[in-house]
Amino acid sequence: MTARDRLIVALDLPGAEEARRMAARLRGHAGQMKVGSQLFTAEGPSLVRELAGDGWPVFLDLKFHDIPNTVASAVEAASALGVSLLTVHALGGPEMLQAAVEAARRAGERRPRVLAITVLTSHDQAGLARLGVAGTVEECVRRLALLAREAGADGAVASPREAAVVREACGPGFLIVTPGIRPAGAPKGDQARHAVPGVALAAGADYLVVGRPVLSAPDPASAAVAIVAAMEAALR
Numbered sequence: 001m002t003a004r005d006r007l008i009v010a011l012d013l014p015g016a017e018e019a020r021r022m023a024a025r026l027r028g029h030a031g032q033m034k035v036g037s038q039l040f041t042a043e044g045p046s047l048v049r050e051l052a053g054d055g056w057p058v059f060l061d062l063k064f065h066d067i068p069n070t071v072a073s074a075v076e077a078a079s080a081l082g083v084s085l086l087t088v089h090a091l092g093g094p095e096m097l098q099a100a101v102e103a104a105r106r107a108g109e110r111r112p113r114v115l116a117i118t119v120l121t122s123h124d125q126a127g128l129a130r131l132g133v134a135g136t137v138e139e140c141v142r143r144l145a146l147l148a149r150e151a152g153a154d155g156a157v158a159s160p161r162e163a164a165v166v167r168e169a170c171g172p173g174f175l176i177v178t179p180g181i182r183p184a185g186a187p188k189g190d191q192a193r194h195a196v197p198g199v200a201l202a203a204g205a206d207y208l209v210v211g212r213p214v215l216s217a218p219d220p221a222s223a224a225v226a227i228v229a230a231m232e233a234a235l236r
């Protein structure tokens with residue numbers, strides 16, 4: 001897998017026109033396009049089909065969290081769209097995770113890989129305690145990542161700070177997808193637990209998710225090229 005294959009750009013944009021234009025500019029400079037709840041709610045599955053039809057691996061980041069039967073049906077629907085990665089909340093529990101994994105497997109060879117969300121990066125320890133969740137953020141991340149792995153999930157989404165915890169707990173082969181990437185000198189925005197690309201890879205990340213540092217750059221393609229170059233340097 002090349003460094004470019006490991007770069008996922010989050011298409012956090014208001015509409016299909018903007019998303020199409022951005023994907024076209026990034027052709028050849030990024031590995032995957034991530035469609036999240038904003039774009040999906042605005043434009044629906046047709047845009048996902050279109051991106052996949054254009055040859056992009058698509059990461060459908062809708063963070064499913066519901067009863068097992070409903071999540072299994074949603075995963076089946078996502079598989080039919082041809083997405084390569086999708087997310088479910090580990091907090092949905094082992095039965096829900098297993099139902100998601102089984103539904104993805106039914107899609108056969110072109111099945112999407114199922115990633116578990118452990119603890120949202122917007123939560124801190126006090127926030128978790130208010131929800132009645134015991135332990136430190138890291139203990140929770142570790143517990144939920146292990147739960148996901150035991151249920152057969154392909155990997156987890158983890159901040160750069162948590163990637164090492166997940167790698168250590170779940171071993172090699174468990175995919176780690178890391179948002180919160182900020183190239184050296186870029187504005188951090190609301191990402192409290194951010195890291196430069198090389199640090200995230202060194203912590204064990206397989207894929208990096210980058211949104212605003214690419215989307216808001218004067219030239220998104222050169223921003224992506226610079227991130228891939230930093231990744232290549234770190235992988236050498």
Ligand code: C5P
Pocket residue numbers: 010012036119120121122157159179180181189191209210211212213
């Ligand atoms: O713009 P930025 O690079 O911060 O975008 C990061 C992307 O990763 C966004 O689409 C965001 O929803 C997603 N994400 C995140 N933190 C998580 C899970 C997903 O930032 N824990």
